Amino acid sequence: MKNLSQESAPILEALEKMKRLRLVPFDVPGHKRGRGNPELTEFLGEKCLSVDVNSMKMLDNLCHPVSVIREAEQLAAEAFGAAHAFFMIGGTTSAVQTMILTACKRGDKIIMPRNVHRSAINALILCGATPIYIDPEMDKSLGISLGMSYRAVEEAVKANPDAKAILVNNPTYYGICSNVEALAKLAHEHGMLLLADEAHGTHFYFHDKLPAGAMTVGADMAALSMHKSGGSLTQSSMLLIGPNVSEGYVHQIINLTQTTSGSYLLMASLDISRRNLALRGKEIFDKVIEMVEYAREEINAIGDYYAYSRELVNGDSIYDFDITKLSIFTRSVGLAGIEVYDLLRDEYDIQTEFGDIANILAYISVGDRPKDIERLVAALSEIRRNYRKDRSGMLEAEYINPQVCCPPQEAFYAPKRSLPIADTAGKVCSEFVMCYPPGIPILAPGELITPQILEYIRYAKKKGCSMTGPEDMDIEHLNVMEGSGK
Amino acid sequence: MDLWFTENHTENVRFSIKVDKQLYTGQSEFQRIDIFDSEEFGRVLALDGYVMLTEKDEFMYHEMIVHVPMCVHPNPRKILVIGGGDGGTVRELVKYSSVESVDLVEIDEEVVTACKEYLPQTAGMLEDPRVNTHFEDGLKFIRHHENEYDLIIVDSTDPFGPGEGLFTREFYGNCYKALTDDGIMVNQHESPFYANDAYAMQRAHKQIVNSFPIARVYQAHIPTYPSGHWLFGFASKKYHPYNDVDFEKWKKLGLKLKYYNTNLHSASFALPTYVEELLKDVE
Numbered sequence: 226m227k228n229l230s231q232e233s234a235p236i237l238e239a240l241e242k243m244k245r246l247r248l249v250p251f252d253v254p255g256h257k258r259g260r261g262n263p264e265l266t267e268f269l270g271e272k273c274l275s276v277d278v279n280s281m282k283m284l285d286n287l288c289h290p291v292s293v294i295r296e297a298e299q300l301a302a303e304a305f306g307a308a309h310a311f312f313m314i315g316g317t318t319s320a321v322q323t324m325i326l327t328a329c330k331r332g333d334k335i336i337m338p339r340n341v342h343r344s345a346i347n348a349l350i351l352c353g354a355t356p357i358y359i360d361p362e363m364d365k366s367l368g369i370s371l372g373m374s375y376r377a378v379e380e381a382v383k384a385n386p387d388a389k390a391i392l393v394n395n396p397t398y399y400g401i402c403s404n405v406e407a408l409a410k411l412a413h414e415h416g417m418l419l420l421a422d423e424a425h426g427t428h429f430y431f432h433d434k435l436p437a438g439a440m441t442v443g444a445d446m447a448a449l450s451m452h453k454s455g456g457s458l459t460q461s462s463m464l465l466i467g468p469n470v471s472e473g474y475v476h477q478i479i480n481l482t483q484t485t486s487g488s489y490l491l492m493a494s495l496d497i498s499r500r501n502l503a504l505r506g507k508e509i510f511d512k513v514i515e516m517v518e519y520a521r522e523e524i525n526a527i528g529d530y531y532a533y534s535r536e537l538v539n540g541d542s543i544y545d546f547d548i549t550k551l552s553i554f555t556r557s558v559g560l561a562g563i564e565v566y567d568l569l570r571d572e573y574d575i576q577t578e579f580g581d582i583a584n585i586l587a588y589i590s591v592g593d594r595p596k597d598i599e600r601l602v603a604a605l606s607e608i609r610r611n612y613r614k615d616r617s618g619m620l621e622a623e624y625i626n627p628q629v630c631c632p633p634q635e636a637f638y639a640p641k642r643s644l645p646i647a648d649t650a651g652k653v654c655s656e657f658v659m660c661y662p663p664g665i666p667i668l669a670p671g672e673l674i675t676p677q678i679l680e681y682i683r684y685a686k687k688k689g690c691s692m693t694g695p696e697d698m699d700i701e702h703l704n705v706m707e708g709s710g711k
Numbered sequence: 712m713d714l715w716f717t718e719n720h721t722e723n724v725r726f727s728i729k730v731d732k733q734l735y736t737g738q739s740e741f742q743r744i745d746i747f748d749s750e751e752f753g754r755v756l757a758l759d760g761y762v763m764l765t766e767k768d769e770f771m772y773h774e775m776i777v778h779v780p781m782c783v784h785p786n787p788r789k790i791l792v793i794g795g796g797d798g799g800t801v802r803e804l805v806k807y808s809s810v811e812s813v814d815l816v817e818i819d820e821e822v823v824t825a826c827k828e829y830l831p832q833t834a835g836m837l838e839d840p841r842v843n844t845h846f847e848d849g850l851k852f853i854r855h856h857e858n859e860y861d862l863i864i865v866d867s868t869d870p871f872g873p874g875e876g877l878f879t880r881e882f883y884g885n886c887y888k889a890l891t892d893d894g895i896m897v898n899q900h901e902s903p904f905y906a907n908d909a910y911a912m913q914r915a916h917k918q919i920v921n922s923f924p925i926a927r928v929y930q931a932h933i934p935t936y937p938s939g940h941w942l943f944g945f946a947s948k949k950y951h952p953y954n955d956v957d958f959e960k961w962k963k964l965g966l967k968l969k970y971y972n973t974n975l976h977s978a979s980f981a982l983p984t985y986v987e988e989l990l991k992d993v994e
Contacts, residue, residue, distance in 0.1 A: 523854075572921075573880050596876050599850040603881035606854055610888060 287487030307465035320448030329354035368583035372403030400550030409443030431506025559614030636671030652705035657694030777803035795866030796822035798834035865898035904938035
């Protein structure tokens with residue numbers, strides 16, 4: 226292997242070299258550098274189409290990387306402090322699923338907080354493992370679920386010594402971190418793996434004012450959305466592993482579901498973004514932190530809104546807080562987060578990341594400009610002036626402790642029946658119901674449907690949350706397990 | 712020597728001025744600033760390659776953006792100008808002895824510095840003791856003011872680049888909040904003629920209509936702006952732009968102007984049919 230430095234970008238360099246060769250393409254893709262699809266070329270640009278190519282000798286092959294992709298992955302591993310890094314082109318969903326499929330087989334147990342992304346529970350449907358849910362503590366006044374308290378995980382570990390892994394969000398969508406270092410130690414003491422969903426935490430590895438990146442404090446595997454704070458193209462992602470996980474086995478798992486025509490646009494974007502982060506990460510996130518801190522201060526000065534930050538830290542269920550997340554509590558203005566989210570988009574042409582029933586999240590990155598921050602702050606101030614409501618009658622989000630009646634895989638494939646949603650209380654759900662974003666299930670396959678859950682779904686629908694998951698796209702009906710419940 | 716300045720008015724239309732001499736070029740944090748002399752238009756200020764003003768026709772723009780609202784409002788004392796770093800709008804405002812203070816909020820200090828040096832025709836009154844200059848984002852400044860100004864003049868660049876935030880609903884809403892109960896806001900409202908300008912004009916109008924009970928548009932002829940046909944927005948909490956205006960009182964002030972007069976005032980609100988329709992589409 227060559228001696229590489231973080232200044233190099235092996236995939237990018239190989240693509241540049243390939244372009245100079247002016248190869249005559251008698252291989253796929255059929256658009257042949259865009260010539261065969263002028264409309265697409267006009268739309269995306271010739272430069273883009275000229276590198277939308279297939280694996281070939283000089284470009285390596287994502288299914289079995291031996292040259293430039295492997296080099297790029299090694300540089301990424303070095304940049305993030307991991308034993309190995311895998312470039313993932315099926316989104317962080319594929320990285321989370323790979324972690325779980327690596328750790329668990331059919332019938333195995335895995336400890337995870339209930340506020341995981343759907344991709345984690347999807348993996349359980351694929352492999353047949355059983356989740357042991359940790360009740361993430363809830364901040365009642367903000368209506369958000371937090372991290373996992375150490376004691377709760379410790380109890381779960383003691384009750385389930387045969388569990389294979391602990392999965393932790395680092396951080397949650399709202400920016401909240403658990404004590405990953407202590408959880409990793411706990412996992413290792415009991416022969417379990419510590420898996421980290423770092424879909425919202427790529428930037429942790431590049432700035433000392435941010436929470437610790439999971440791999441730096443002992444995690445065995447971590448799934449990172451490079452396309453979020455890392456700046457790469459949508460759908461490109463990274464899976465990191467530590468020295469205790471077999472690189473070859475992880476590769477086999479990835480290849481179970483990964484395309485054999487990996488996109489070089491996505492891979493090059495990972496390679497370039499890794500280089501950018503390694504060389505300039507500190508200054509990039511200095512700038513982001515400065516913008517977010519300014520926005521938070523200004524938003525809190527408007528009145529009613531609460532843009533929260535490190536003051537929430539309690540040493541346990543909020544072990545740390547990601548200050549680059551601009552999460553704003555809106556219920557004090559008398560508006561659900563989703564209502565503010567809709568007003569920002571419809572009336573002020575501002576698109577935020579998501580709104581739930583009490584908060585919105587504005588995603589701030591290196592691509593933001595101070596004048597855009599001013600627009601967001603000004604629009605929030607106007608929304609308060611023009612739309613503020615009496616806050617009585619607003620639903621307070623509460624953590625609804627799921628009653629898991631059977632493992633997700635069994636429920637998903639069991640004989641089922643479609644019922645009008647109002648008639649489903651007491652039955653066992655065989656599909657997902659969630660607001661997207663954030664994509665955290667309200668109901669997952671195998672969970673008991675309660676009147677409290679139905680009330681939450683009804684309220685979220687009424688406020689305008691975009692609900693997804695069920696087979697019935699309008700969410701008028703739900704699939705329940707045949708013969709379940711009353 | 713044959714040196715020409717060219718601005719693209721659309722992708723397919725160019726407007727050129729023969730340059731006598733380039734006087735100043737600077738790149739600020741926000742934009743490129745150029746000032747040059749020309750035989751036909753005198754001294755010219757361009758930002759990011761777009762003509763902002765020329766000595767020959769700036770009076771048309773500055774008189775119309777200032778004297779229309781100043782004539783309508785019975786007692787304008789506290790004025791806010793957003794943008795307008797060239798000083799032309801301020802120059803017209805300080806002609807009124809009734810004006811007690813003018814806050815000028817310009818994002819780009821380098822524009823003001825360059826204009827003071829090279830464009831005394833417009834920047835000459837920026838040192839008037841009633842004028843307070845703030846180098847700040849207009850949207851940020853306005854957010855912190857409530858029930859304070861009798862008149863706000865939005866003398867902005869185009870709705871792309873540094874002036875972008877000044878064409879938004881949140882900005883107009885904050886202006887409404889910063890005005891007193893009988894306050895007026897006037898803004899540079901783009902042109903109805905070329906498609907892209909007309910689209911920006913419609914969007915601005917739509918946002919203003921949503922923010923103010925009275926929202927009308929008036930026009931002027933400005934030769935060096937794209938198509939030469941330019942619009943201003945008149946938004947008001949209380950006063951109609953030409954009914955019930957005490958024109959006689961204004962005439963008694965005896966201001967000597969070159970473009971604006973009280974006959975033109977009402978007439979400038981009479982718009983061509985296609986412009987009326989563009990506005991109606993978004994009302």
